[in-house]
Amino acid sequence: MIKTTILFLVITLLLASHKQKEKGLKDLFEDSFFIGVALNGRQVSSEDSKVNALIEGNFNSLSPENGLKWALVHPQPESYHFEFGDAYVALGEQLNAFTIGHCLVWHQQVPDWVFEDETGALVDKEELYSRMRTHIQTVAGRYKGKIQGWDVVNEAFNEDGSFRESKWFQIAGSDFIKEAFRNAAKADPEAELYYNDYNVWKASKRNGILDFAKEMKAEGIKIDAIGMQGHYQLESPSLEEIERGIIDIHEAGFKVMITELDVDVLPRPRSAEGADLNMNFANSEEYNPYKDGISPEAEAKLAQRYADIFAIFEKHKDKITRVTFWGLSDRNSWLNNFPVRGRTNYPLLFDRNLDPKKEVFEKLAGVIR
Ligand code: G3I
Numbered sequence: 001m002i003k004t005t006i007l008f009l010v011i012t013l014l015l016a017s018h019k020q021k022e023k024g025l026k027d028l029f030e031d032s033f034f035i036g037v038a039l040n041g042r043q044v045s046s047e048d049s050k051v052n053a054l055i056e057g058n059f060n061s062l063s064p065e066n067g068l069k070w071a072l073v074h075p076q077p078e079s080y081h082f083e084f085g086d087a088y089v090a091l092g093e094q095l096n097a098f099t100i101g102h103c104l105v106w107h108q109q110v111p112d113w114v115f116e117d118e119t120g121a122l123v124d125k126e127e128l129y130s131r132m133r134t135h136i137q138t139v140a141g142r143y144k145g146k147i148q149g150w151d152v153v154n155e156a157f158n159e160d161g162s163f164r165e166s167k168w169f170q171i172a173g174s175d176f177i178k179e180a181f182r183n184a185a186k187a188d189p190e191a192e193l194y195y196n197d198y199n200v201w202k203a204s205k206r207n208g209i210l211d212f213a214k215e216m217k218a219e220g221i222k223i224d225a226i227g228m229q230g231h232y233q234l235e236s237p238s239l240e241e242i243e244r245g246i247i248d249i250h251e252a253g254f255k256v257m258i259t260e261l262d263v264d265v266l267p268r269p270r271s272a273e274g275a276d277l278n279m280n281f282a283n284s285e286e287y288n289p290y291k292d293g294i295s296p297e298a299e300a301k302l303a304q305r306y307a308d309i310f311a312i313f314e315k316h317k318d319k320i321t322r323v324t325f326w327g328l329s330d331r332n333s334w335l336n337n338f339p340v341r342g343r344t345n346y347p348l349l350f351d352r353n354l355d356p357k358k359e360v361f362e363k364l365a366g367v368i369r
Contacts, residue, residue: 024058025349028368032317034098036061036324038260043328044087050354054328055091061098063259063324064088065334068101069109074135077113082142089146098322100259101143103151103196104136105180107166115167125172132176133183140187149192151227151259152184153177157197161208177212178221185222196227196259200249201241210252217253226252227259231326232309234265234301243312250319258313260326262347263305264335265290265298282342291344299359302346307363314367329354 026035037059044067046052055062066072067084074080092099114131117123123131140150156164156177163169168176177195184193195213200206209226216223226249232242249256269287281287290298313320327333329350336345349360 025364026058026060028365029323032314032368033320034061034322034324035059036063036098036100036259036322037328038063038065038102038324038326039088039091039328040065040332041067041084041087043332044084044091051328054350054354056095059097060095061100061322061324062088062092062095063100063102063326065102065327066109068139069103069106070114070135071109071111073139075111077131080138085139085143089143093146098149099147100324101140101147101150101191102259103154104140104184105132105152105156105168105176106154107164107168108155115171122167122171128168128171128176129179132179136180136183137187140184140191144188145190147188147191149194149224150184150188151196152193152223153180154196155198156195157205157208157212159199159202159205161204161206161211163208174212178216178219181216181221181223192224192255193222194225194227194257194259195223196229198229198231198260200226200228201237201245203244203248206245206248210248210254213254214252223254225255225257225321227257229260229326230258230262230323231260232263232305233268234263234298234305239308239312242309243316246312246316246319250316256316256320258320258323261309261323262326262333262335263302263309265294265302265346266335266343269340281340287340288343290346294346298346299357303357303359303363306349306360307367310364310367325349 029035035058037055039055039062043051043055064084067088072081073085089099115122115128140147156166156169158164163174172179181193184191195209197205197209200209213223213226228245246256266289267287269281282291313323325348327348329352330346330348331352333345333347335347336343349357351357
């Protein structure tokens with residue numbers, strides 16, 4: 001009898017510790033918001049069990065990093081590439097994840113033919129709208145019921161809150177944003193629809209976005225949330241600026257989502273766009289300081305930064321429905337190639353070997369204790 005009881009206790013303890021070990025990010029924040037990850041094609045169809053276990057164990061929402069952008073899914077007027085999208089939504093269903101579509105209308109990663117006639121001149125508004133309608137109906141329509149939320153329009157505002165002078169805007173004015181949302185609502189009436197942008201923590205930009213989003217809502221156009229991308233650095237933006245952004249979006253009547261979170265730990269070359277591209281940043285001690293491994297000081301800063309940011313998210317979990325990381329591990333982050341190519345960055349929670357960053361996880365666990 002005693003032997004049986006001891007055996008039972010041992011098994012229970014073993015099971016409990018196994019369960020404990022399996023606690024992933026999504027479990028840490030299960031009472032707060034979805035924890036998402038942006039995936040590339042290799043990760044969506046991965047045969048690497050470590051990759052699959054990482055995705056399954058830590059995330060309950062998925063975003064497509066590139067594969068559903070116009071240039072990839074619809075490169076020619078009559079040709080669609082759905083291999084990625086089909087595998088992506090299948091994975092979403094398999095994991096029972098909240099599956100995001102990104103993005104229907106953007107000024108980047110969109111082919112020139114969308115805006116041009118056969119002579120290369122810009123098409124008129126009617127033609128542009130017809131192409132937009134076909135695209136949205138075909139792509140969002142195909143994944144109706146399988147994608148739960150779409151980034152309908154991405155990055156249409158300047159930092160001062162004015163409209164970006166994209167080809168969309170040049171041809172159709174600001175109405176292209178409304179038209180995109182009208183089409184998305186028709187293509188999948190059940191899907192949530194989002195406007196998504198970076199630097200939403202900047203008041204000037206945010207005010208422009210929110211004024212327009214409120215105008216859309218008042219006109220009866222469906223728009224559910226504003227996505228704050230969350231491409232942050234170690235020192236900037238301030239926590240107050242992030243928090244103000246969350247509160248303002250909520251008070252304007254929209255759900256808040258952190259849609260593309262990462263923390264750049266590398267120094268930004270001054271005026272990155274105008275940076276001297278002849279300079280070899282990959283070999284620069286100053287601009288690529290951790291090419292053989294991150295220093296303990298920088299890792300500690302990263303851990304603290306994530307803890308501080310998540311403390312704000314936790315505080316406002318009644319307003320935030322999802323926090324998505326822009327990439328699975330440091331190995332694949334876009335920040336290894338932005339704002340200049342070929343550096344070694346450390347912006348995410350899993351390192352180049354796909355192992356969790358211990359210090360960051362410990363600090364994050366402290367946030368919800
Ligand atoms: O696939 C080609 C490959 O064939 C080629 O050899 C290689 C060399 O340049 O390029 C590869 O394409 C790259 C693609 O990512 C896939 O890796 C493009 O050059 C590169 O520009 C593209 O970058 C993507 C970027 O959007 C485009 O603007 C990033 O992966 C992606 O993370 C990034 O995501 C955006 C969000 O959609 C919107 N918000 C900002 C965010 C970060 O820029």
